Amino acid sequence: MAKAEETVLEIDLQALDHNYRYLRSKLRPETKFMAVVKAYAYGSDSVAIAKRLEHLGADYFAVAYVNEGITLREGGITAPILVLHPQKVHFKTLIENHLEPSIYSKAILSGFIATAKELGETDYPIQLKFNTGLNRLGFSASELLEVSTLIQQQSAVKVTALLSHLAATEDANEIDFTTLQLQRFNTICKKADTLFKNRTLKHVLNTSGIINYAQAQYDMVRSGIGLYGYGNQPEIDTELRPVMTLKTIISQKHIIEKGESVGYNRKYKSDYKTVTATLPLGHADGIGREYGRGKTYVLIHGKLAPIIGNVCMDMIMVDVTNIECEEGDEVEIFGKNLSANQFAETAQTITYEILTGLSQRIKRVLIN
Ligand SMILES: *Cc1c(COP(=O)(O)O)cnc(C)c1O
Numbered sequence: 001m002a003k004a005e006e007t008v009l010e011i012d013l014q015a016l017d018h019n020y021r022y023l024r025s026k027l028r029p030e031t032k033f034m035a036v037v038k039a040y041a042y043g044s045d046s047v048a049i050a051k052r053l054e055h056l057g058a059d060y061f062a063v064a065y066v067n068e069g070i071t072l073r074e075g076g077i078t079a080p081i082l083v084l085h086p087q088k089v090h091f092k093t094l095i096e097n098h099l100e101p102s103i104y105s106k107a108i109l110s111g112f113i114a115t116a117k118e119l120g121e122t123d124y125p126i127q128l129k130f131n132t133g134l135n136r137l138g139f140s141a142s143e144l145l146e147v148s149t150l151i152q153q154q155s156a157v158k159v160t161a162l163l164s165h166l167a168a169t170e171d172a173n174e175i176d177f178t179t180l181q182l183q184r185f186n187t188i189c190k191k192a193d194t195l196f197k198n199r200t201l202k203h204v205l206n207t208s209g210i211i212n213y214a215q216a217q218y219d220m221v222r223s224g225i226g227l228y229g230y231g232n233q234p235e236i237d238t239e240l241r242p243v244m245t246l247k248t249i250i251s252q253k254h255i256i257e258k259g260e261s262v263g264y265n266r267k268y269k270s271d272y273k274t275v276t277a278t279l280p281l282g283h284a285d286g287i288g289r290e291y292g293r294g295k296t297y298v299l300i301h302g303k304l305a306p307i308i309g310n311v312c313m314d315m316i317m318v319d320v321t322n323i324e325c326e327e328g329d330e331v332e333i334f335g336k337n338l339s340a341n342q343f344a345e346t347a348q349t350i351t352y353e354i355l356t357g358l359s360q361r362i363k364r365v366l367i368n
Pocket of ligand 1: 208223
């Protein structure tokens with residue numbers, strides 16, 4: 001592991017291997033694994049992550065939008081790719097890139113059938129998404145008959161899978177609701193099996209679903225956050241390894257006399273002689289202003305240094321009064337030694353947000 005010389009996001013592929021194997025160990029051997037690599041693989045590098053996972057045996061990939069699927073195809077990924085949230089305007093390119101749409105409404109279904117016909121497709125694979133209580137995207141159970149009739153009347157597309165998404169798999173207070181969602185999905189699946197001539201795959205679990213509701217794994221699971229090393233529960237976090245470590249270096253140190261201020265709008269005022277270190281990353285890199293003003297810490301030589309004053313666009317300042325350090329020394333923002341989950345919690349947000357918000361201007365470095 002090379003010492004950082006600028007701000008870098010280190011991506012540890014061996015940690016990814018470990019997390020993949022850990023999640024797989026919770027499943028039956030025949031259950032398929034759909035790796036969720038939307039949003040640059042949760043802020044990392046979707047092609048590098050997908051290539052490694054394809055090699056490890058991931059069966060399917062999922063992205064949110066068509067352009068993300070195209071990036072994977074251009075990067076050489078040949079496994080099937082589900083597009084979770086496609087829009088009509090991209091149907092043609094979706095088909096040209098052999099991506100599978102998650103179809104969630106009648107308008108999207110008829111639009112997609114029309115495009116598939118125009119392109120002369122037969123049996124083009126599509127998946128049907130059902131709303132079982134998240135109330136975000138998906139057909140309602142009452143639309144199943146109509147949808148299946150529409151599909152049997154044509155041959156341009158065929159349904160390969162049925163899916164739904166759960167609202168609160170990580171929340172022990174919502175077991176009743178999750179159970180209700182799973183029952184609703186099961187009812188839809190049973191009815192669909194009587195309506196569709198071909199057998200369809202069923203999938204409903206995300207990472208916390210795999211951990212807490214493995215009995216509902218059906219034919220496939222969809223995991224994102226767990227692959228990157230976070231399990232939404234402390235006891236699972238200890239089993240997983242963070243794939244991403246955000247590192248930087250100290251650009252400059254300053255000695256701030258008592259009564260002086262640091263940064264924009266003078267939001268840090270020293271009531272003691274303070275030594276500060278300025279770091280080359282800021283809110284343009286994804287470290288928002290909510291991390292400033294003493295709430296959040298970074299790690300320097302194993303010690304916690306609070307971010308003081310307002311976070312700037314390209315810089316943050318930290319208090320290193322009690323830390324022996326020099327200009328050029330390495331700083332861990334979060335990752336291996338300081339969990340991204342803990343970092344996110346200091347700003348009342350979640351690991352998903354801090355990871356996926358990391359700007360593309362941060363250099364990505366693959367290790368292992
Ligand atoms: C993002 C997403 C997932 C992955 O969820 P994790 O909690 O990261 O495992 C699975 N399914 C759908 C529909 C998603 O949008």
